[in-house]
Amino acid sequence: MSEADPLLKPAPVTDLGLAGEIRPALPLGPEGLDRHTRRDLLKEEMAIAEGFHGGAMWPYAVATFGCFAVWLSFFPLAITGHLNLPLAFVLSCIFATGGYVTSHEAMHSNIGRPGEKYRWLNEAIGAVSTIPIVFPFSMARIMHLEHHYHCNDPLKDPDYTDEAPNALMAWYKTWYNRQPGVDGSIHHYKRILGEMGTPEAARALKETMLLQLVFMGVLFTMAWSGFAIEAALLWWLPRHIGLSYIRFYLSWAPHHPREGQTGRYEQANIFKSRLGHVLSMCMETHLIHHLYPGIPNHRTKAAYLALKPILEKRGVDCSAI
Amino acid sequence: MQSAVKQLFHWMPFLFGIGFIAPLVAQTMQSWGIAAPFGMSPIAFGLLIGAPWGFVTVLRGRWL
Structure with missing residues (x-):
C-alpha cells in the first residue's frame, strides 16, 4: 500500500477528539431512519391499516342508485312543470360532484373485487355514478389507476395538468383545462388512452365518445323543444360545477405542489380544508x-x-x- | 368512420353554439322579458350569438 491509499489516510480530528465525518453504522433513508427501523415501521403501519379495510359499503350503493334515480326523475318532472328548478339545480350539483366519490370506490374495487359475490354491484355503481359528469367509468378507472401508478410524475400522471401555483389559479385551471383546444382534463385523458393502444383503452375511448354524444343529443333535443333552461340547470351547469369541484378537491388540493413529490409518503398532503x-x-x-x-x-x-x-x-x- | 367522428367532435363547439347556446339565449331572454334588438325573434338573436361564438371557439380552441 502506498501513502496515497485512502485506508491509511488518518481521519481529521475535531476539538472533541472525534472523527470529523461521522457516518452511521447503517445507511439511512431520506427521513433519517435505517432500513431495519423502516421495515419495522412498515410492518406496524400495515397491521394498523389492515383494521380499516372493508366495512359496510352498502351506503355507497344506496347513495349511487338513489341519487341517480332522483336526478333522472328531474327531467320528466321539469318538462311537465312539476319541479322546483332552483332546488333541483342545487341537488344536481351535489349528485354530479358526489358521484365521483362512489365511483372512486368502484375504481379501486372496494365494493366487490373480481370473482367476489358483489363484483357486479361494484361495476354497476361505477358505471352509474359518473354519468352526470359525462365521464365513463371505463375511462375514469384506467386514468385513476395510472394516477396511482405514476403519482406526481409530470409525464405519466394523467392528473398532473391540474397543478397550479395557488388555489385561485387552480380553480381557474379546472375551467381552462376543459377548453376544446387545451391538452388538459378529459382531452389529456383521451390522448393518453389513444397512446396506450390497449383493448381496454380503445373501449374507454369508444364509451367516452358515446356518452358525450348522448349528452349533446339530450341537451340539443331539450333546448330546441323549449327546455333549454331546464337542460342547463339539470345537467350542463351541474356537470361543469361538479368537474371543477372534483378537480380542485380531489386533484389539486391534496397533491399540490406535485413537483418532485413522488415518494411513498410524499404523494399527497395532510391539509385542513376550509369547508x-x-x-x-x-x-x-x-x-x-x-x-x-x-x-x-x-x-x-x-x-x-x-x-x-x-x-x-x-x-x-x-x-x- | 373514425375520421367522421373526429370531424364531428372538432366541430362540436359550433354545433353546441347552434344546438344549445342559441335556444338557451332565446329562452332566457323570453323568461326575463327581454326583447331582441332590431325586431328580431329571440331564436334568431340566439343564433346570431351562438353560431359565431361556437365557430370562433372551433378556431381558437377556447370559449373565452
Whole structure:
C-alpha cells in the first residue's frame, strides 16, 4: 500500500477528539431512519391499516342508485312543470360532484373485487355514478389507476395538468383545462388512452365518445323543444360545477405542489380544508388513500389518526390535523 | 368512420353554439322579458350569438 491509499489516510480530528465525518453504522433513508427501523415501521403501519379495510359499503350503493334515480326523475318532472328548478339545480350539483366519490370506490374495487359475490354491484355503481359528469367509468378507472401508478410524475400522471401555483389559479385551471383546444382534463385523458393502444383503452375511448354524444343529443333535443333552461340547470351547469369541484378537491388540493413529490409518503398532503372533511370529500387525509387504496374513503380520517405517530416518524407533516 | 367522428367532435363547439347556446339565449331572454334588438325573434338573436361564438371557439380552441 502506498501513502496515497485512502485506508491509511488518518481521519481529521475535531476539538472533541472525534472523527470529523461521522457516518452511521447503517445507511439511512431520506427521513433519517435505517432500513431495519423502516421495515419495522412498515410492518406496524400495515397491521394498523389492515383494521380499516372493508366495512359496510352498502351506503355507497344506496347513495349511487338513489341519487341517480332522483336526478333522472328531474327531467320528466321539469318538462311537465312539476319541479322546483332552483332546488333541483342545487341537488344536481351535489349528485354530479358526489358521484365521483362512489365511483372512486368502484375504481379501486372496494365494493366487490373480481370473482367476489358483489363484483357486479361494484361495476354497476361505477358505471352509474359518473354519468352526470359525462365521464365513463371505463375511462375514469384506467386514468385513476395510472394516477396511482405514476403519482406526481409530470409525464405519466394523467392528473398532473391540474397543478397550479395557488388555489385561485387552480380553480381557474379546472375551467381552462376543459377548453376544446387545451391538452388538459378529459382531452389529456383521451390522448393518453389513444397512446396506450390497449383493448381496454380503445373501449374507454369508444364509451367516452358515446356518452358525450348522448349528452349533446339530450341537451340539443331539450333546448330546441323549449327546455333549454331546464337542460342547463339539470345537467350542463351541474356537470361543469361538479368537474371543477372534483378537480380542485380531489386533484389539486391534496397533491399540490406535485413537483418532485413522488415518494411513498410524499404523494399527497395532510391539509385542513376550509369547508371541512366531508365537504372536501375526505380529501384532507388523501395520503392514506394513496398508501392504502383499499381503505374506503369515509374511513381514511380514522385510519390517519391511528397511523399518525408512524407517519410523523416517516417525516410526514401532520401538523394540519 | 373514425375520421367522421373526429370531424364531428372538432366541430362540436359550433354545433353546441347552434344546438344549445342559441335556444338557451332565446329562452332566457323570453323568461326575463327581454326583447331582441332590431325586431328580431329571440331564436334568431340566439343564433346570431351562438353560431359565431361556437365557430370562433372551433378556431381558437377556447370559449373565452
